[in-house]
Amino acid sequence: xxxxxxxxxxxxxxxxxxxxxxxxxxxxxxxxxxxxxxxxxxxxxxxxxxxxxxxxxxxxxxxxxxxxxxxxxxxxxxxxxxxxxxxxxxxxxxxxxxxxxxxxxxxxxxxxxxxxxxxxxxxxxxxxxxxxxxxxxxxxxxxxxxxxxxxxxxxxxxxxxxxxxxxxxxxxxxxxxxxxxxxxxxxxxxxxxxxxxxxxxxxxxxxxxxxxxxxxxxxxxxxxxxxxxxxxxxxxxxxxxxxxxxxxxxxxxxxxxxxxxxxxxxxxxxxxxxxxxxxxxxxxxxxxxxxxxxxxxxxxxxxxxxxxxxxxxxxxxxxxxxxxxxxxxxxxxxxxxxxxxxxxxxx
Numbered sequence: 001x002x003x004x005x006x007x008x009x010x011x012x013x014x015x016x017x018x019x020x021x022x023x024x025x026x027x028x029x030x031x032x033x034x035x036x037x038x039x040x041x042x043x044x045x046x047x048x049x050x051x052x053x054x055x056x057x058x059x060x061x062x063x064x065x066x067x068x069x070x071x072x073x074x075x076x077x078x079x080x081x082x083x084x085x086x087x088x089x090x091x092x093x094x095x096x097x098x099x100x101x102x103x104x105x106x107x108x109x110x111x112x113x114x115x116x117x118x119x120x121x122x123x124x125x126x127x128x129x130x131x132x133x134x135x136x137x138x139x140x141x142x143x144x145x146x147x148x149x150x151x152x153x154x155x156x157x158x159x160x161x162x163x164x165x166x167x168x169x170x171x172x173x174x175x176x177x178x179x180x181x182x183x184x185x186x187x188x189x190x191x192x193x194x195x196x197x198x199x200x201x202x203x204x205x206x207x208x209x210x211x212x213x214x215x216x217x218x219x220x221x222x223x224x225x226x227x228x229x230x231x232x233x234x235x236x237x238x239x240x241x242x243x244x245x246x247x248x249x250x251x252x253x254x255x256x257x258x259x260x261x262x263x264x265x266x267x268x269x270x271x272x273x274x275x276x277x278x279x280x281x282x283x284x285x286x287x288x289x290x291x292x293x294x295x296x297x298x299x300x301x302x303x304x305x306x307x308x309x310x311x312x313x314x315x316x317x318x319x320x321x322x323x324x325x326x327x328x329x330x331x332x333x334x335x336x337x338x339x340x341x342x343x344x345x346x347x
Contacts, residue, residue: 068149
């Protein structure tokens with residue numbers, strides 16, 4: 001019997017590291033005509049938010065997003081779980097509760113056994129079941145590289161929708177998951193993960209950001225986004241641009257996944273981290289003594305990463321405690337928003 005095909009060997013990139021760089025994406029979208037004004041469109045493409053939001057009535061707003069990528073791991077079931085968790089995260093980041101999903105499936109059917117594809121879909125279905133939502137349909141194609149993800153739909157009260165553009169000067173920034181997913185995935189591909197490294201990778205990337213659906217009811221929460229392919233610095237910069245504010249990020253404040261620091265210090269990083277820095281480094285100020293590996297970690301693409309929450313400092317401890325009690329023990333205060341032109345200062 002031949003050895004099973006490594007899923008990651010069929011893809012030129014994996015996870016949220018597959019995303020177009022921020023600079024390339026801005027260049028593409030710059031020439032896309034703006035949509036006409038629709039009174040019920042509460043959130044569109046204006047500030048690169050996590051999902052679109054359409055007001056249905058005075059009590060309900062529909063949150064809609066799509067997210068898909070190529071394998072970040074070789075185990076098909078784990079790949080499906082990670083991709084589905086990542087897609088649902090955008091709904092939670094808007095303060096919404098998912099209601100159902102549609103599957104996006106592209107598979108090289110001449111290279112992968114049917115059983116492998118079935119396992120990918122089973123992993124995604126398991127995550128959706130854990131979130132309490134069905135996969136109600138979808139679309140599939142024969143593609144060169146394996147691709148899996150979801151269209152995810154959710155509901156929120158129109159007055160409780162959370163966006164990336166409503167932060168306020170003085171808000172504390174809380175990050176709910178540890179950094180280093182991209183470093184671990186690169187180490188996995190290079191077969192350099194220490195014992196426990198793969199388990200840390202899977203545990204982080206398959207943890208649903210369910211706390212997001214509760215944030216709209218918490219006093220002092222002003223803005224939220226999830227930290228994915230553009231890294232902590234990139235998504236913090238989106239908060240800044242959305243609210244026309246600056247931010248400070250403490251370089252050593254975020255929690256780091258097990259094994260990441262050693263790999264990063266040994267030079268393990270993703271190509272996406274380099275592309276991220278090239279895209280937005282001109283809007284980031286670094287201390288002169290910051291180690292290169294630490295800078296890379298702040299740009300590290302986070303597949304199914306944590307939520308970045310902007311909260312009034314008076315309520316920050318209460319929000320942090322609630323988030324940790326919900327199972328996000330790696331949550332940390334990592335910085336703050338402040339008055340100023342949109343930029344991020346690392347301290």
